[in-house]
Amino acid sequence: MKDFNRVLMVVNPISGGRDKSVFIEEVEEEVRRRGLDFRLFETSGHNDKKALKDVVKTYAPQRILSVGGDGTIKLIAEVTQSENIVIGIFPAGSANGLAENLDLPADISELTKVALGGKYTQFDVILINGEFCLHISDIGLNAALIKNYHEGNIRGKLGYLIQSIPTLINSDFPFEFEIETNGKIFKRTAVLIAVANARKYGTGATINPHGKYNDGKFEILIFKEFNIPQILQTFREDVEISEDFLEIIPAVEARITSSKNIPFQIDGEYRGDVKEVRAKIASVKMKIAIP
């Protein structure tokens, strides 16, 4: 017996600077071959939350497929938070940080099997400054890079590469932070502080070696210096990161403050320059299809 009928595919046409028609055609064909109903929703970049909410209300999908980056998964998660819908992921953004943690296959037909399959995980959600964070949020140098990337007009990995040099030259890092968590206050000088739910960044870098996306906790990652050999280390699987470079504090709730405004991002989306970040594990969990 089929346990779902209506499949909604949410596609971000601009993510990662690549054409999505191959995803749409292959997946629609497979969905119809299985005798399921298929509907397509393409994001526009304007009022997508409201538009998707309306479609979810009228079509009542039982499975939602995300074709885009972390921002597209987050949009779906926010719209469906109280509903019992499994989300299937097709990594098609420029970075795909969340998908990096799920061991998804690369091939589209294998991905389709996973996305329409019966196995799923309960993914922790972090509530950061009142907004959902599924994967990673940070304040400091990486968020400054994301800010400059979005202000530039070159998408994909090349866009990040082009923006990295002016970001490093123009940013006045390191920054002074105060972190309040687990009943303690930590004062730290750092290039960036991340709040992470999982092990890997979208580049594949293992920045949070002990991170588990379904353990009901997040990690506060304090990157103390801009150290290229240490950053390269994180690309290896068996990472051993020095405490002088990265300090890790597990938490379920935290407040991070700075005396001046610093760039801040959530799941790859720049969210302004802020002085305060409040994070806590949300009561909802997302159901994400896995191999």
Ligand SMILES: Nc1ncnc2c1ncn2[C@@H]1O[C@H](COP(=O)(O)OP(=O)(O)OP(=O)(O)O)[C@@H](O)[C@H]1O
């Ligand atoms: N049709 C569109 N035109 C412009 N922006 C869009 C469109 N659809 C979605 N967006 C924007 O794309 C962002 C989400 O991108 P997503 O995370 O899916 O991919 P990505 O990995 O960030 O890809 P890229 O970095 O190439 O944009 C959101 O800011 C959203 O508003």
